[in-house]
Amino acid sequence: MFGRFERMVAARYLRARKGERFASIIALFSLVGIALGVATLIIVMAVMNGFKADLMSRILGLNGDLTIFGSGSLITNYQDDLVAIRQVKGVTRAMAMAEGTVLISAGPYSTGGLLRGLSTEDLKRFSAVSDHFIAGSVAAFEGDDTVAIGSTMAARAGLSVGDRITLMSPNGRATPFGTMPRIRAYRVGGIFDAGVNDYDSSVVLMPLGAAQKFLMMPGAVSLIQVTTTDPMSVRPVTRAIAERLDDPRLRVMDWAQSNNAFLGAVTVEQNVLFLILSLIILVAAFNVISSLIMMVKDKAADIAVLRTLGASRGSIMRIFLMCGSFVGVVGTVTGTVIGVVFCLNLERIRQIIQRVTGVNPFDPTVYYLERLPYRLVWSQVLEVVLMALVLSLLATLYPSWRAARTDPIEALRHE
Template sequence: MFGPFERAVAGRYLRARKGERFVSVIAIFSLVGIALGVATLIIVMAVMNGFKADLMGRILGLNGDMSLFSVSRSIGNYDDLAATVRHVPGVTAATPLIEGQVLLSAGSYNTGGMVRGMTRAGLRDLHEVSDSLVAGSLDGFDGNDAIIIGVTLAERAGLSVGSRLTLISPNGAATPFGTMPRIRAYHVVAIFDAGMNDYNSSYVFLPLPAAQVYFQMPDQVTQIQVMTRDATNVQPVRAAIERAVGDSRIRVLDWTQTNNAFFGAVTVEQNVMFLILTLIVLVAAFNVISSLIMMVKDKTADIAVLRTIGASRGAIMRIFLMCGASVGVTGTVIGTVLGIVFCLNIERIRQFLQSLTGTNLFNPTVYYLEHLPEKLIWSQVVEVIVMALSLSLLATLYPSWRAARTDPVEALRHE
């Protein structure tokens, strides 16, 4: 498409000579703008992908892909029901549990919290907790006097393995003097770090028999938590569970029903950010138009001479297309490399900036996560590259067309 003649002339025009520095400076700014726009797009999309994937993995890892509830708010035959669910294709685990809200108290520290009563085997299946123990072990998770807490709660309340944590529930026994709250202290047997500040600070785990005693639910649970092989395709598994259970009193809710609004908002924000940051590349493309128009005005006499010695309009157009495309392609390549390198080292960069400034750049109490996640999706990187190259090439069309339309007679009349 581009012959040696066009490449030679375009390369000569891209090398600024005396008196042409201003056009060259505009071209450099255009290149820098495209590079920064492409790098910013890649970095932001990778961070938002990582945020979504990490958040989704942790939320589903702790809450399960779906849950079974009873319209009566308690499930009696939970062992048989869990066994039925485990035999459904696509199900990897079905864990009966009791969940209830309490007040957590340790010395002068008090906060609201969520109690989950589970068997030791069920807690082992909850890998976000069982695989992230920072102190203690699951060996002592039995009886009526054991509790597992999060690392943030342990730090705020000054607790360690062997300490006592008191649970207070307002749903106590009725007396002539009113309802007396239920108060019970438990020994901490393990401390976990789930990677989410919300869970680390407010979730505690009791053995299932202890939770049944505390919440006065003998031989009952509040739900059955279900894990599946593919969380992104839970609807067929949910339908299969409903058919296997065959009980209209049991409701099956998957994560798309309970958390869909949250993940939908993240997806919308991701798309909006892509459109907003695309404007950076668009502005840089307009700079390419400006630099090319100025180059065409500056090279009017050269264009006329080239036309008189036999250069066709197509050759002139290809020369300036190459000039603009060189800026766009170079900026896109630099921006892509810069964005990928930044993404692959984003946590190291955050730690360096944090130590340099002495500030917390990613507060876990605000962002729920305790590190800056990133997930490069190469198809999105390709989309960014194609978008940047397309805008850059489109920006060269009009100035190149104007150059090709130059009349050599008119251009040389006053020379």
Template sequence: MFGPFERMVAWRYLRARKGERFVSITAAFSLLGIALGVAALIIVMAVMNGFRQDLVGRIIGLNGHLTVHPASGRALPDHEALVERLRSLPGVTQAAPTVEGQVLLTGEGGGAAGGLVRGIEPGDLEARRVVARGIRRGRLDDFGPEDTAVVGIRLAAKMGLRLGDRITLVLPQARGSDFSAAPKQRGFRVVAMFDAGMPEYDGRQVYIPLEAAQSFFGLGEAVSQVELFVADPSQVAPVTEAVRAALAGQPLRIADWQGANSSIYAAVVVERNVMFLILTLIVLVAAFNIISSLTMLVKDKGRDIAILRTMGASSGAILRIFLLCGATVGCGGTLIGFALGLGIATNFDGLRAALLALEGTPLFRPELLFLTQMPAVVEPREVVSVLLMGLGLSLLATLYPSWRAARIDPAQALRHG
């Protein structure tokens, strides 16, 4: 497409020579601008992907991907047969019966707080990796006897709890007649403390054995709900439909994690799209810089263009010369930004550790400490789309100045040059 003559002239125009350094410096800044824009777009998209994946993983790692509730009331009887049926469905990896309820918590030191108690089997709790990997004090193996409890580390700090202390659960519901009404309470020994990295859970969550929760809340052999985990949380919709079909006609209510956390999920998606739009504008501004620098080059080389035309160069050759000049700046900057952004995104963990060590002080408050552990996830389709967008904008930016260069009248240029 580009002949030796056109490549030679384009290269001479791009080189900085005496008296022409301003145009070349402008082209260099245009290249740097589009490189930084593309690199920033790739890095921020990778970080946003990592943030979304980490946040969603923490939320659904604690609550399950699907939840089956009773349509009315708070008890789900005959849950053993229901659990076995749900475990046999394709895509379901775990079905855990649980009991859930709001209580008042009191500690030995006099601390009190509201909390969310969840009764669960020890094996099902161990299968929840967010809790199992987040144990900071104690051992999850000690959870099992009816008087044991696993609490969030921020809740323990707020109530002044230590391992081995007893925490009392108070259920402020009347028992008996109006004159004999009294709250129900029961004590549990704290055997472990977990840190899920989210204050909403670490500051109010308490796990107790399933049988103890059934007895405490007066459910007998029933449970509050059955939580399901699927192989691919992003593809939860087909499994939801399969569960609905399997439980059709039964007085049950089914909710998936996307519906239960729709506001959080939507906010993350909107923020990601807005960041993509903002950073795309940076690349667009860099593309306009290419237009301005190439327009200045055309104006500066007007007499040279006229001489080339009188020596036999066609308007198509002039067009291709300036297309090559603009493409060298734009596409070169895009490729440099692609390499820089991909290099930083794929080595984000090491660079983050170096930045934290250099800073010497925490970048985030303890409530947002999980941000310092947030991964960067590079999605190939996004990187390719950013690369193609950068190349496309760079090529589009060269069209108008190149067309103007090809339309220069040699006689007019020589007369006014």
């Protein structure tokens, strides 16, 4: 498509000579703008993908892929329901939980929280928590006098393994003087760090039998939490479980239904950021147009000479297309390399910033995350690269067309 003569002339035009440096500086700024736009877009999209994936893994890891709960009542026949659920294809884990809101206190510290009761066997399979015990052990999670608390709650209350913590449940017994809340002290048998500040600061885990007794739900549970082989294809499993249980008192809700507003907001934010940051590349493309127009004006006499020597309009157009495309291609490749390398070293860069400033830029108590996650989706990287190349090519069309339409006689008349 591009002949040797056209490549030679384009390469010569790209090398700035004395008196022609201004247009070349603008072209350099255009190249830097495209590189920065591509790198920024790749980095932001990777961080947003990582943020979304990290949130999903934490939410699903702690709350399961789907939940079965009684519509306005407790699940009394949960043992048979567990057997039926575990027979559904795609189910990897199902565990019953007794759940209730409690007031947690330890000395001067007090806060509202969520009490969750589950069996010791289920806790051992609950890897999102059992694999992250930082004090105590899962083996101590048994009996009627033991609880496990999160690391944030333990730090705020100044608790360690063996200390006592008091729980108060609003579900008490009716007396002539009104309903009396249930109050009891428990021993801290373990401290876990699930990696989600809200969970670590407000959830108390208790053996199922003790939780049923404390929450006054003997022989019943509040919900059944289910994990599947593929959370992205949870809808068929949800329908299969609903059909197998076939109980109008039970309701099955998957993660997409319970978190649709939250995850939908993240997706919308991701799309809007992509659109906004794409404008950086568009602005750089306009700089390519201005630099090429200035180059065409400076090279008007050269174009006229080339035309008189026999160069066709198509040849002139291809010369300037190559000049503009060079800026777009080099800028895109440079930006892609910078973006990918930056993403692969993102955590290291964060640690350097933290050491230099002495401030954690991603405080888990504020940002819900303990580190800045990233996830490079190569199809998105390819989309960014193609978009930058297409915009750069489109930016070269008009100046190249104007160069091809230059009249040799008019151009040489003013020389």
